[in-house]
Amino acid sequence: MNPFGKADFGFGHEKEEIGTKHGSRITRFRAFSVIEILKQSGNVRQIGPPEFCDQRPRMVQANPCAISPGECREAIREKGRLLLMGMTISEKILAAHAGLDSVVPGEIINAKLDLVLANDVTGPVAIQEFGKLGIDQVYDKERVTLVPDHFTPNKDIASAEQSKILRDFAKKMGIKNYWDVGRVGIEHCLLPEQGLVLPGDLIIGADSHTCTYGALGAFATGVGSTDCAAGMATGEAWFRVPESLKFVFHGSKFQPWVGGKDLILYIIGKIGVDGARYKAMEFTGDGIRSLSMDNRLTISNMAIEAGAKAGIIEPDEITLAYVKARAKRDYKVYKSDPDASYEKIYEFNSEDIPLQVAFPHLPENTKSVDEASGLKIDQVVIGSCTNGRLEDLEIAAKILKGKKIHPEIRCLVFPGTQDILLEAMRRGWIETMIQAGAAVSTPTCGPCLGGHMGILAKGERALSTTNRNFVGRMGHPQSEVYLCNPAVAAASAVRGEIVHPREVVNNG
Amino acid sequence: MGKVWKYGHDIDTDAIIPARYMNRSEPEHLAAHCMEDADVTFAQEVKAGDVIVGGKNFGCGSSREHAPIAIKAAGVKVVIAESYARIFYRNALNIGMPILECPEAVVGTEAGDEVEVDLKSGKIDNKTKKTTFQAKPFPPFMQELIDAGGLIPYVKEKKKNA
Ligand code: SF4
Numbered sequence: 001m002n003p004f005g006k007a008d009f010g011f012g013h014e015k016e017e018i019g020t021k022h023g024s025r026i027t028r029f030r031a032f033s034v035i036e037i038l039k040q041s042g043n044v045r046q047i048g049p050p051e052f053c054d055q056r057p058r059m060v061q062a063n064p065c066a067i068s069p070g071e072c073r074e075a076i077r078e079k080g081r082l083l084l085m086g087m088t089i090s091e092k093i094l095a096a097h098a099g100l101d102s103v104v105p106g107e108i109i110n111a112k113l114d115l116v117l118a119n120d121v122t123g124p125v126a127i128q129e130f131g132k133l134g135i136d137q138v139y140d141k142e143r144v145t146l147v148p149d150h151f152t153p154n155k156d157i158a159s160a161e162q163s164k165i166l167r168d169f170a171k172k173m174g175i176k177n178y179w180d181v182g183r184v185g186i187e188h189c190l191l192p193e194q195g196l197v198l199p200g201d202l203i204i205g206a207d208s209h210t211c212t213y214g215a216l217g218a219f220a221t222g223v224g225s226t227d228c229a230a231g232m233a234t235g236e237a238w239f240r241v242p243e244s245l246k247f248v249f250h251g252s253k254f255q256p257w258v259g260g261k262d263l264i265l266y267i268i269g270k271i272g273v274d275g276a277r278y279k280a281m282e283f284t285g286d287g288i289r290s291l292s293m294d295n296r297l298t299i300s301n302m303a304i305e306a307g308a309k310a311g312i313i314e315p316d317e318i319t320l321a322y323v324k325a326r327a328k329r330d331y332k333v334y335k336s337d338p339d340a341s342y343e344k345i346y347e348f349n350s351e352d353i354p355l356q357v358a359f360p361h362l363p364e365n366t367k368s369v370d371e372a373s374g375l376k377i378d379q380v381v382i383g384s385c386t387n388g389r390l391e392d393l394e395i396a397a398k399i400l401k402g403k404k405i406h407p408e409i410r411c412l413v414f415p416g417t418q419d420i421l422l423e424a425m426r427r428g429w430i431e432t433m434i435q436a437g438a439a440v441s442t443p444t445c446g447p448c449l450g451g452h453m454g455i456l457a458k459g460e461r462a463l464s465t466t467n468r469n470f471v472g473r474m475g476h477p478q479s480e481v482y483l484c485n486p487a488v489a490a491a492s493a494v495r496g497e498i499v500h501p502r503e504v505v506n507n508g
Numbered sequence: 509m510g511k512v513w514k515y516g517h518d519i520d521t522d523a524i525i526p527a528r529y530m531n532r533s534e535p536e537h538l539a540a541h542c543m544e545d546a547d548v549t550f551a552q553e554v555k556a557g558d559v560i561v562g563g564k565n566f567g568c569g570s571s572r573e574h575a576p577i578a579i580k581a582a583g584v585k586v587v588i589a590e591s592y593a594r595i596f597y598r599n600a601l602n603i604g605m606p607i608l609e610c611p612e613a614v615v616g617t618e619a620g621d622e623v624e625v626d627l628k629s630g631k632i633d634n635k636t637k638k639t640t641f642q643a644k645p646f647p648p649f650m651q652e653l654i655d656a657g658g659l660i661p662y663v664k665e666k667k668k669n670a
Binding site: 108121122124125128129132133134135150151155156158159161162205206207208210222223224225226227229230233234238273274277278307309362449450451455468470471472473475477 | 523527544564565571574576577602664
């Protein structure tokens with residue numbers, strides 16, 4: 001173990017199989033580090049001498065050195081390269097925004113931001129903190145964005161007051177990207193759709209699911225209101241460069257009805273809700289590359305449910321096709337180097353992943369849908385920043401077509417944005433859902449966080465395409481939330497209990 | 509000296525302050541509902557100077573700063589946990605809510621114990637059990653933030669010197 005945390009110079013890899021789980025290989029790449037070698041020689045307290053850090057001057061600032069240049073050079077001669085190590089996509093984006101050639105995990109950097117966002121819950125607190133800075137303008141009117149999506153259309157007087165704080169601030173500061181009811185959508189559906197988050201961006205948002213934008217090849221992470229306030233004022237934030245974990249999906253063939261939601265739930269089930277705490281998750285392999293943007297956004301969205309700082313996917317043609325139609329400014333595509341260093345690499349066979357259901361009260365309590373089959377439910381929620389995009393609605397509509405929602409089920413559909421709602425309407429999917437007996441709402445976070453529009457009573461059980469199933473998340477502390485993908489949700493709404501879609505769709 | 513309120517692993521932000529109360533953001537309002545879904549007695553009985561002890565991944569879930577604000581406004585002097593979720597950790601430091609990481613103290617402390625915590629040195633003194641523990645020191649940059657009194661005073665100071 002390295003007593004200096006991860007803030008070391010990796011410069012080689014040793015592959016180590018640490019076991020197999022459900023037929024999937026788990027390998028760990030151990031990065032050698034000069035520190036480890038020097039440590040064995042005795043007298044190291046800190047990292048690399050200035051002579052060696054000419055390509056990494058900030059390392060000297062971050063970690064003043066206490067070993068002699070000779071010792072360091074000797075170790076490097078012995079073990080090969082030190083400074084030319086590859087970087088992950090996350091490290092590259094962070095380095096570029098900090099004005100550095102390279103960064104290493106553990107390093108603390110100050111970096112420039114491409115976008116700062118807040119919503120109607122976190123925004124008012126951020127605005128209050130912003131006020132304390134004694135500044136009268138945000139760092140960039142185009143790059144600070146406010147999205148009133150949680151308690152809107154306002155559910156009560158208190159939430160109306162919160163929204164008003166946001167609206168007044170947006171007006172006063174001349175913030176360009178502010179949307180009100182009738183145009184607003186759920187932030188993590190809206191911003192990618194509007195072309196405001198782009199590959200290579202560094203983004204902070206006062207909302208934990210800001211990590212969604214990793215699907216576009218951006219490094220995006222959730223922060224609190226105070227970080228957001230400082231970001232709005234300065235256009236900068238401090239970051240600890242995270243270690244990266246790689247998740248490889250082999251094979252572009254998936255089981256029927258399996259989508260991005262199942263992959264990410266499966267991962268969380270394997271590594272737990274703190275399995276990626278403070279780390280950057282990187283999703284890759286031909287399995288990921290075969291997925292649509294909507295599916296990728298679902299995966300990155302839930303990186304935070306494993307505790308991660310970011311959930312990133314390298315841009316490819318699919319990403320660029322999505323972005324090109326929307327971007328109004330330049331962007332840059334970063335990719336991980338083949339010799340980049342990962343703390344752990346998890347490998348899965350795409351075809352092995354079954355449909356997932358996460359049981360209360362943590363997203364890590366995953367089971368296959370067959371294990372959950374037959375469980376009675378009261379409410380089905382389809383939508384949210386996890387699964388409220390066009391393809392999600394398409395899947396739900398496909399299953400609901402010509403069928404009826406079970407008489408004892410309330411089925412609520414929350415499209416992510418007005419554009420999504422409109423397009424789904426044009427394609428006839430909204431009509432299909434309404435005819436089946438579902439309630440279709442204007443875009444809002446609504447029941448996802450137990451805010452409004454579909455709160456559960458004591459003892460009630462919901463099956464939901466949202467991302468959290470904590471105690472009380474959707475209502476009464478003694479209600480329950482089960483998480484799944486839109487196909488399972490729609491099929492279960494028809495059956496009145498959790499069911500595999502093949503049971504409901506004859507040709508499924 | 510404060511009384512220990514002990515909770516388990518993965519205490520999430522919905523447990524610390526349920527979203528249904530986040531249509532308002534005044535600290536007193538949040539404090540009145542602090543920990544409600546995990547422990548209904550907490551908000552009624554917590555006294556100024558009390559200590560929350562949690563397991564691993566304390567504060568996971570949402571980015572809501574309302575969580576550390578609620579805890580701070582409830583009068584809690586310090587949270588001690590095995591580990592913290594990333595955003596909660598940042599938020600607590602940013603708003604000046606003291607937190608300490610000390611797995612040994614978590615194991616060695618029970619609900620209702622009386623503890624004395626020295627925030628400067630990170631020393632945790634369990635008076636009931638007559639044991640002491642040493643929390644992990646913060647990285648230098650974090651300590652700078654803490655010493656400045658949180659992120660806003662820190663940024664203000666930096667802006668002034670720029
Ligand atoms: S839909 Fe749910 S998870 Fe997404 S931003 Fe809204 S409340 Fe948060």
